[in-house]
Amino acid sequence: MMRYVRDPALWLTTLVVLVAGVWPLITRSATTREDMFLILMFVTLASSLNIVLGYTGYVNFGHIVFFGLGGYIGFYLIAEKGWHVIPAALAASLGVVLFAAILGGIILRLRGAYFALATIGVNEAVRSFIVNWDAVGGAVGMEMNFSRYQDYGGPMNALWFAYILLLIVTLASVLLSYFVRTSKFGLGLLAIREDEDAALVLGIPAPKAKTIAFALSAIFPAIVGTLFFFKNGNIEPGDAFRLHMSVEGIVMIMLGGYGTVMGPVVGAATYERLRGFLLTSPLFKNLQLAFAGVLLLLIIIFVPSGVVGWLRNRFPKVRRILA
Amino acid sequence: MSVILEVDHVTKRFGGLVAVNNVSFQLYEGEILGLIGPNGAGKTTLFNCINGVYTPEEGRILFKGQDITGLPPYKVVRMGIARTHQVVRPLNELSVLENVVVGACYGRENLSLEEGRRTAEEVLEFVGLADKRNVLAGKLNVAEKKRLEMARALAARPYLLLLDEVLAGLNPTEVARMLHVVRKIREEGVTILMIEHLMHAVMNLSDRIIVLDYGSKIAEGTPKEVANNPKVIEAYLGDPDLALSLVEERT
Numbered sequence: 267m268m269r270y271v272r273d274p275a276l277w278l279t280t281l282v283v284l285v286a287g288v289w290p291l292i293t294r295s296a297t298t299r300e301d302m303f304l305i306l307m308f309v310t311l312a313s314s315l316n317i318v319l320g321y322t323g324y325v326n327f328g329h330i331v332f333f334g335l336g337g338y339i340g341f342y343l344i345a346e347k348g349w350h351v352i353p354a355a356l357a358a359s360l361g362v363v364l365f366a367a368i369l370g371g372i373i374l375r376l377r378g379a380y381f382a383l384a385t386i387g388v389n390e391a392v393r394s395f396i397v398n399w400d401a402v403g404g405a406v407g408m409e410m411n412f413s414r415y416q417d418y419g420g421p422m423n424a425l426w427f428a429y430i431l432l433l434i435v436t437l438a439s440v441l442l443s444y445f446v447r448t449s450k451f452g453l454g455l456l457a458i459r460e461d462e463d464a465a466l467v468l469g470i471p472a473p474k475a476k477t478i479a480f481a482l483s484a485i486f487p488a489i490v491g492t493l494f495f496f497k498n499g500n501i502e503p504g505d506a507f508r509l510h511m512s513v514e515g516i517v518m519i520m521l522g523g524y525g526t527v528m529g530p531v532v533g534a535a536t537y538e539r540l541r542g543f544l545l546t547s548p549l550f551k552n553l554q555l556a557f558a559g560v561l562l563l564l565i566i567i568f569v570p571s572g573v574v575g576w577l578r579n580r581f582p583k584v585r586r587i588l589a
Numbered sequence: 590m591s592v593i594l595e596v597d598h599v600t601k602r603f604g605g606l607v608a609v610n611n612v613s614f615q616l617y618e619g620e621i622l623g624l625i626g627p628n629g630a631g632k633t634t635l636f637n638c639i640n641g642v643y644t645p646e647e648g649r650i651l652f653k654g655q656d657i658t659g660l661p662p663y664k665v666v667r668m669g670i671a672r673t674h675q676v677v678r679p680l681n682e683l684s685v686l687e688n689v690v691v692g693a694c695y696g697r698e699n700l701s702l703e704e705g706r707r708t709a710e711e712v713l714e715f716v717g718l719a720d721k722r723n724v725l726a727g728k729l730n731v732a733e734k735k736r737l738e739m740a741r742a743l744a745a746r747p748y749l750l751l752l753d754e755v756l757a758g759l760n761p762t763e764v765a766r767m768l769h770v771v772r773k774i775r776e777e778g779v780t781i782l783m784i785e786h787l788m789h790a791v792m793n794l795s796d797r798i799i800v801l802d803y804g805s806k807i808a809e810g811t812p813k814e815v816a817n818n819p820k821v822i823e824a825y826l827g828d829p830d831l832a833l834s835l836v837e838e839r840t
Contacts, residue, residue: 269703450694450702457691460680467640467674468741469666469695525682 275589276444279527283309283440286535287433291426299429303497305538306436310490311511312518312530313436313443317483319516320524321452322476323459324374327512328385329487331392334506336362336488337495342402344496345410350417351428355492362488363481370480374473377462386509393507407502428497432490439486444527444589446482455479456525510555514541517562523572527589532573537561590617593749593780594639594670599648601631601638608634609645610804616749621771621781623795623812625788627824631804632784633675636751639782640672641665652749669697671747673738675754675784681727688726688737689713689744696745709744716740716770732763739770743779750774752783756790764790789838792816800824 270276287306290299315329340358343349349357373384397405418424446452454475457465466472495501514537522533537558544550544557569576578585594616601609609631616622624632637643639650641662650658657665671692680688689709694700700708713719716736721729726737735755742750752771756764768790775781785791791798792812800808800815802824808815815821 450705453687453691453702454695456683456687457680460682461678463642464674464678464680465691466662467642467666467672468692469663469745470691471661471663 270445270448273448273589274587275527278587279440279444279531279589280437282528282531283437287436290429296425299426301542303429303432304542305535306432307490307494308515308518308534308538309531310432310436310439310486311515312522312534313439313527314483314486315512315515316443316519316524316526316530317446317455317479320519320526320529321446321455321459322479323462324377324476324480325382325516326385326480326483327382327509327516328387328389329483329515330508330512331385331389332362332366332484332487333491333494333511334389334396334503334508335365335392335491336484337491337501337506338396338402339488340492341408341410341495341501344414344492345408348414351431351492351496354496355431355489358492359485359488362484366484367477367481370477371473374476374480385512389507389509389512393503396503396506403502405503407500407505409500410496412499425497428493432493435486435489435493440527440531442482442486443530446479447525447527447589451475451478459525514558517558517565520562520565520570520572523574523576523578526572526574526578529572529574536573590619592616593618593653594782595649595651596635596639597649597651599635599638599645599650601634601643601645607804609638609801611648612801612804612806613648614799614806614809616780616782618748618780619775619778620796621775621783621794623791623798624782624784624801625786625791625798625815626801629803630801632801633753634804635801636672636753636782636784639665640670640751663695666696666745666747667699669746669748670751671696671742671745671749672751673735673742673753673755675757677731677734677738679726679729679734679737681725683726684723685718685726685729685737686710686713686722689740692741692744693746696747698746705744708746709740712740712744715743715773717766731758732760732767735759735763735767736770739767743774747779749780749782752781752785754784754786756785756787768794792838 290302318324318326336358339361340354343354343357344351373381376384396402402408415421415424418427454470457470458472462472518533518537519530521537523529541554544554571579574588578588592615596612596614599609599612626632638645641660644659649656652668652670686709689712690705693708694702694705713722716739718736718740729737739755756767759767771794795812798812798815799806800821807824808818808821
């Protein structure tokens with residue numbers, strides 16, 4: 267335990283998320299809060315995706331399915347069943363983790379490009395399923411009755427409440443990433459990433475480890491999904507299962523540095539700011555995704571280890587504080 | 590001497606090709622058993638059957654009296670069989686130390702990360718890689734990678750070590766160094782089954798030798814017996830005079 271308390275990397279990571287996340291609470295500015303909500307949301311999505319992509323080496327294009335499915339479960343429980351947002355988010359998380367564990371057991375047998383293709387298929391399959399399921403609103407989706415927000419002291423307070431919950435979830439997901447990265451289990455995942463067959467021969471129960479990693483990566487996206495659509499007030503399949511958000515998640519991880527704790531945090535924040543700039547600039551607003559694609563290409567060609575990875579390689583001394 | 594490993598009528602087929610054909614042998618505790626044969630004789634396939642990478646179609650493999658046929662490799666390691674690969678497989682983006690820690694943590698003793706690190710440091714010292722502990726494994730040269738393979742396998746604290754051509758591709762100095770390590774391992778009481786093409790090494794090190802050809806066992810015995818066996822000479826060594834000279838080198 268002392269090992270963790272003394273680790274500056276743990277403190278730095280926590281502090282960065284905390285300071286940035288608390289900022290809107292101090293300024294009480296709704297604009298800052300909305301900006302920060304998106305950043306924290308992407309930090310959570312990227313950090314959790316990193317467990318599968320960065321540590322285990324499996325490229326998951328369907329990460330957003332956890333977000334969408336969690337959003338649907340949580341939203342349904344809040345809007346239709348009158349649940350409070352916290353139990354709804356936890357139930358969503360539980361449901362999605364189970365889904366991930368079962369799904370992972372099946373598709374993680376595939377490797378490389380085959381796995382990546384399967385994950386795209388899963389996202390599309392779940393979306394089609396939801397579109398055709400009338401109990402959750404089909405293609406139109408669901409809307410939340412405005413009076414639901416009264417439980418939280420009105421819509422304004424509900425937004426702040428959702429933000430605070432998201433901040434907690436983001437911290438938890440970054441900590442999860444850190445603890446996985448520094449654990450024996452995480453070392454096993456890294457070995458699988460480097461050479462799965464060698465890892466098996468070295469004694470790592472790869473099928474089980476991969477499935478656990480996959481399930482862990484689903485915990486927080488599901489909660490974020492619930493919070494996001496709770497805040498939104500409506501949910502529809504197109505918003506919940508956006509394939510390109512998975513791709514953007516990958517760009518964030520590659521930009522920040524795959525396989526590091528800090529990478530997804532840096533990458534998500536940078537990319538989100540960049541995206542905000544591109545979307546509002548008249549010149550680039552339709553080219554935002556093209557830009558993401560070019561960025562990904564450039565990173566992979568020139569700095570495959572990302573910002574944090576590059577710093578760690580270039581300056582070995584920073585490794586102590588930059589996990 | 591007690592039997593540590595028993596390979597009992599093992600057959601492994603790939604489609605129409607019989608890679609290992611009805612092979613049986615016993616391995617005694619503490620000995621070094623050499624496994625030789627021409628390229629494609631099925632030596633590595635036999636290793637893969639023993640450590641669980643492949644499941645043989647027929648036959649059984651008993652380790653310390655327990656049937657381990659068809660167990661996945663990670664369970665076989667837990668029981669105390671570690672192996673090295675003919676083509677080295679370092680975990681490139683991890684440091685040398687981390688590579689060995691993986692071996693220690695997931696090996697027979699199932700150590701925690703901290704205990705694993707201690708074991709790894711000891712093993713690195715043992716194989717002479719301690720000064721490279723923080724280098725990325727991908728940056729090592731071939732000889733060092735071979736020693737890393739060895740270190741990773743040893744860190745699992747196995748009862749039985751399967752060595753697949755640890756001497757291949759090494760220069761004479763490196764070979765001598767590796768042989769020294771292998772002898773030290775045996776002194777620690779680890780049983781060794783080794784595939785080797787370097788004749789003088791295998792003849793010198795082994796207590797007994799098994800010869801495979803086209804998947805079948807064609808000879809078994811002391812190095813001298815094997816080298817004098819006409820079948821072996823025909824299948825493998827080709828030149829009887831060379832065989833004799835090799836044996837003389839040993840004595």
